[in-house]
Amino acid sequence: xxxxxxxxxxFALATAATGQVTVKDPWVRATVPAQRATxxxxxxxxxxxxxxxxxxxxxxxxxxxxxxxxxxxVMKMRAIKALDLPAGKAVVxxxxxxxxxxxxxxxxxxxxxxxxxxxxxxxxxxxxxTVDVKAPVRALAEAxxxxxxxx
Amino acid sequence: MSPGPDVFPRGFAAAGRGDGPQRESRTNVRLSLGRxxxxxxxxxxxxxxxxxxxxxxxxxxxxxxxxxxxxHLLDPDGRERALADFHGMYxxxxxxxxxxxxxxxxxxxxxxEIRNQLxxxxxxxxxxxxxxxxxxxxxxxxxxxxxxxxxxxLGLRSDLSGTRKVAEEFRVFYEKVPTGSSYTMxxxxxxxxxxxxxxxxxxxxxxxxxxxxxxxxxxxxTFNRSFWRWFS
Numbered sequence: 001x002x003x004x005x006x007x008x009x010x011f012a013l014a015t016a017a018t019g020q021v022t023v024k025d026p027w028v029r030a031t032v033p034a035q036r037a038t039x040x041x042x043x044x045x046x047x048x049x050x051x052x053x054x055x056x057x058x059x060x061x062x063x064x065x066x067x068x069x070x071x072x073x074v075m076k077m078r079a080i081k082a083l084d085l086p087a088g089k090a091v092v093x094x095x096x097x098x099x100x101x102x103x104x105x106x107x108x109x110x111x112x113x114x115x116x117x118x119x120x121x122x123x124x125x126x127x128x129x130t131v132d133v134k135a136p137v138r139a140l141a142e143a144x145x146x147x148x149x150x151x
Numbered sequence: 152m153s154p155g156p157d158v159f160p161r162g163f164a165a166a167g168r169g170d171g172p173q174r175e176s177r178t179n180v181r182l183s184l185g186r187x188x189x190x191x192x193x194x195x196x197x198x199x200x201x202x203x204x205x206x207x208x209x210x211x212x213x214x215x216x217x218x219x220x221x222x223h224l225l226d227p228d229g230r231e232r233a234l235a236d237f238h239g240m241y242x243x244x245x246x247x248x249x250x251x252x253x254x255x256x257x258x259x260x261x262x263x264e265i266r267n268q269l270x271x272x273x274x275x276x277x278x279x280x281x282x283x284x285x286x287x288x289x290x291x292x293x294x295x296x297x298x299x300x301x302x303x304x305l306g307l308r309s310d311l312s313g314t315r316k317v318a319e320e321f322r323v324f325y326e327k328v329p330t331g332s333s334y335t336m337x338x339x340x341x342x343x344x345x346x347x348x349x350x351x352x353x354x355x356x357x358x359x360x361x362x363x364x365x366x367x368x369x370x371x372x373t374f375n376r377s378f379w380r381w382f383s
Contacts, residue, residue, distance in 0.1 A: 029252065030299075032295035032296050032298075034289065036287075037250045064331040064332065068253045070254070070358075073339055073340055075251070075254035076335075077251075077253070078330050095252070096253055096257070099252055101252060101331070103331075140299045141260035141263055141299075141300050
């Protein structure tokens with residue numbers, strides 16, 4: 001019972017909604033102590049069309065928006081200036097696609113931690129809004145891709 | 152279905168598919184003339200079949216290829232390790248780097264799942280993670296990283312020229328690319344599978360599921376066992 005209540009509380013914590021952008025199911029990949037980087041994943045739905053242009057977190061010296069692609073069996077990852085969020089359409093940041101890269105980590109990110117993230121959005125009129133997110137940390141081996149059940 | 156020779160990017164050719172397992176000759180087994188003839192007939196049939204005879208794999212069958220024959224890399228204790236150190240084990244080898252947010256944890260997570268699904272046979276599998284980013288992936292980091300997936304996983308590294316050399320031997324593509332505030336590594340996300348005799352047999356693509364990998368490994372293990380029992 002406590003577990004269920006806890007997971008509901010965590011879900012409520014993890015789901016931040018403003019009039020602008022809803023953030024669902026955010027999570028950060030755990031690291032080992034010597035690791036200096038990790039990634040944050042989530043689902044974004046914008047009420048009106050907008051763009052994710054920046055992110056920050058107190059656990060990282062720097063955060064960037066990255067896109068990963070797999071071309072002919074070669075993994076490529078690049079920083080992108082902005083991620084377009086069309087009105088009402090869910091945009092998924094997940095392993096194998098987009099993520100928020102957290103660089104220059106100040107300490108290890110452990111399973112059970114909750115990582116605060118601030119996402120910065122910019123609409124067509126160049127108005128900026130921010131959304132604060134609390135992202136729980138999942139295991140390093142986490143990879144919820146179809147056909148690949150993980151513990 | 153076998154993805155065919157296009158498993159390598161950038162014009163790498165999966166060479167020597169029809170070369171046959173010539174290095175089996177080093178195994179000292181006495182064969183009767185009749186069995187030798189039968190073996191020759193079997194090999195002829197296997198060579199004619201586009202799928203390589205009775206063995207069907209989901210991964211790419213690269214048996215007999217002239218690449219990925221050996222490596223000389225350092226473990227986290229600084230000891231040199233070569234393929235011969237893992238004789239009797241089915242080696243799953245993956246190239247990547249610890250800052251990789253996606254492909255590397257996914258491949259290593261799949262390796263954990265493969266070992267789980269193998270049951271008792273998991274002890275016959277050695278997972279090796281080779282870094283293509285030795286500047287950032289220090290020996291202690293390699294140890295911490297692989298242990299976080301499974302304490303039995305081994306992280307291997309080299310200096311820049313040694314890394315280049317092993318990548319060439321395995322036809323692994325990698326490239327340091329400046330992006331954002333630092334750099335990232337483009338790299339092949341293929342898994343190399345060796346049989347218990349240390350021969351490179353299969354290459355798995357990143358989208359091959361753990362269950363499909365287990366099926367391939369079981370085929371390799373079963374074939375090896377029955378093959379050698381029958382001929383010795």
